[in-house]
Amino acid sequence: MIPNLASKEVHTWCVRLDVPRDLAERLYATLSPEERFRSARFRFDRDRRRFVVAHGALRDLLGRYVGTRPGDIRFIHNAFGKPVLGPGLGGRLKFNLSHSGDLALIAIAADADVGVDVERVREGSDYPEIAWSFFSAAEIDDLNGVPSHLYAESFLGCWTQKEAYMKARGEGFEIPPASFSVSQLNGAWSLHTLRPAPGYVGAVAVEGTGWSLSQHPWNLSTVFVDAAF
Numbered sequence: 736m737i738p739n740l741a742s743k744e745v746h747t748w749c750v751r752l753d754v755p756r757d758l759a760e761r762l763y764a765t766l767s768p769e770e771r772f773r774s775a776r777f778r779f780d781r782d783r784r785r786f787v788v789a790h791g792a793l794r795d796l797l798g799r800y801v802g803t804r805p806g807d808i809r810f811i812h813n814a815f816g817k818p819v820l821g822p823g824l825g826g827r828l829k830f831n832l833s834h835s836g837d838l839a840l841i842a843i844a845a846d847a848d849v850g851v852d853v854e855r856v857r858e859g860s861d862y863p864e865i866a867w868s869f870f871s872a873a874e875i876d877d878l879n880g881v882p883s884h885l886y887a888e889s890f891l892g893c894w895t896q897k898e899a900y901m902k903a904r905g906e907g908f909e910i911p912p913a914s915f916s917v918s919q920l921n922g923a924w925s926l927h928t929l930r931p932a933p934g935y936v937g938a939v940a941v942e943g944t945g946w947s948l949s950q951h952p953w954n955l956s957t958v959f960v961d962a963a964f
Contacts, residue, residue, distance in 0.1 A: 745842055746949055747841065747843075747851065747951070748792070748796055749840060749950065750789060750953040759787055762788055766806075767809075770790050773786065774786045797820070797843075803824070813905050816907070817902070828845055829843070829846070830843045830844075831851045831899075833853045833898075835853050835854050835855045836935070838932055840852075840931055847942040848904065848905065848941070849903055849939065853895065854891045854895055854937070856934050863878075866893075870913060871914070873916045874916050892936055893917060895928070896928065900940040903940040925940070925942075
């Protein structure tokens with residue numbers, strides 16, 4: 736069952752994407768034609784199935800929050816492509832989805848814009864070069880003081896917060912990432928760092944202050960894609 740979504744509370748759901756084929760097929764059946772088209776564009780079956788599970792899990796959860804079948808969920812998109820619930824499903828519920836590797840994170844809140852990001856830690860990646868291109872001068876200075884064995888997670892802690900904030904705003908990279916530091920957002924936005932699974936770093940951004948965060952696993956025992964409401 737879905738926990739009650741209280742005022743000033745954000746629910747995050749951790750979704751493992753490598754699931755049995757029969758579950759992936761059940762979730763695929765709930766997707767819209769547009770989502771199925773997008774899934775078909777992936778070259779590899781593994782990536783295609785992970786997309787299906789992430790978006791099917793989102794539909795499953797939203798369906799239970801608003802009390803409708805997952806396949807009846809309708810989205811509309813803003814000018815930058817961010818989805819929101821379509822007319823007739825209420826205007827209070829806000830959500831966001833991110834996935835990396837075999838893991839997805841879904842954030843759900845009421846009456847406030849919310850964004851989420853998750854990234855798999857990749858040792859030896861070109862994180863310093865990315866930081867020079869996308870981080871503010873203050874953030875680069877902070878990273879330069881981090882011990883080398885902690886650099887990857889520190890980089891991703893900052894990166895995921897920036898991504899979550901930009902996704903919550905609904906404008907994506909129309910907001911230049913280097914134009915702000917996440918430390919400057921305190922007060923207007925709440926930022927939470929997450930460790931959803933070993934080897935992954937995530938973050939949630941939600942508009943305003945005073946929010947509490949609860950974390951939940953989405954797994955086989957929580958699937959209600961066939962349920963009637």
